[in-house]
Amino acid sequence: xxxxxxxxxxxxxxxxxxxxxxxxxxxxxxxxxxxxxxxxxxxxxxxxxxxxxxxxxxxxxxxxxxxxxxxxxxxxxxxxxxxxxxxxxxxxxxxxxxxxxxxxxxxxxxxxxxxxxxxxxxxxxxxxxxxxxxxxxxxxxxxxxxxxxxxxxxxxxxxxxxxxxxxxxxxxxxxxxxxxxxxxxxxxxx
Numbered sequence: 154x155x156x157x158x159x160x161x162x163x164x165x166x167x168x169x170x171x172x173x174x175x176x177x178x179x180x181x182x183x184x185x186x187x188x189x190x191x192x193x194x195x196x197x198x199x200x201x202x203x204x205x206x207x208x209x210x211x212x213x214x215x216x217x218x219x220x221x222x223x224x225x226x227x228x229x230x231x232x233x234x235x236x237x238x239x240x241x242x243x244x245x246x247x248x249x250x251x252x253x254x255x256x257x258x259x260x261x262x263x264x265x266x267x268x269x270x271x272x273x274x275x276x277x278x279x280x281x282x283x284x285x286x287x288x289x290x291x292x293x294x295x296x297x298x299x300x301x302x303x304x305x306x307x308x309x310x311x312x313x314x315x316x317x318x319x320x321x322x323x324x325x326x327x328x329x330x331x332x333x334x335x336x337x338x339x340x341x342x343x
Contacts, residue, residue, distance in 0.1 A: 167260060195223075214242060284306040
C-alpha cells in the first residue's frame with residue numbers, strides 16, 4: 154500500500170506541486186528532503202524545487218537515494234542502511250479512455266485524496282497532514298536528517314512543535330570520569 158503525498162512550493166494562496174506515490178510519511182520523506190537540500194542541492198531551495206516539481210513529466214512514483222548524492226557516507230548509511238535505489242517517474246499509468254496522461258498539478262484545492270504535503274519554503278519544509286489540517290508546522294532546513302519524525306497525522310498542526318520522536322544525539326558521548334587518586338588530599342579550609 155502506498156502513502157501518497159505531494160512536494161510543493163508556496164504560492165500567495167497556498168501551494169502548487171507534484172504528486173508522489175510511494176513512501177510519503179514524514180519518517181521517510183523528511184530525512185530524504187532535508188539531506189537532499191543540505192548536500193545535493195547545496196542549500197538552494199529553488200534548485201531543489203525545480204528538480205522535484207518542475208522537471209518531472211507526470212508525477213513521481215518514488216523518490217530515491219540519488220537525492221542523497223553528495224551526502225557524507227555515514228549519513229547515507231544512517232538514512233538508507235547502505236541501500237541504493239533511483240528516483241522513478243510514473244510512466245506506467247493508463248487512462249481509461251486511452252488518451253495520453255497529462256500532468257496534474259497538486260494544489261490545496263485538489264489534495265484531499267493525499268496523505269501528506271511537503272511545501273518547500275525558504276526557511277524549511279512545511280509538513281501538512283492532509284487528514285487533519287490544511288496547514289502544518291515548518292521543519293527548519295538545518296534540522297538533522299537523522300531526526301526521527303512521527304507519522305501520526307494528528308500531531309502535525311500549525312503552531313505546534315514539530316513531532317520528533319527521538320532526536321539524534323547531538324552531544325558527544327559523556328566523558329569517562331578521571332580516575333581518583335588514592336593519595337591524601339590537602340584539607341580544605343572554610
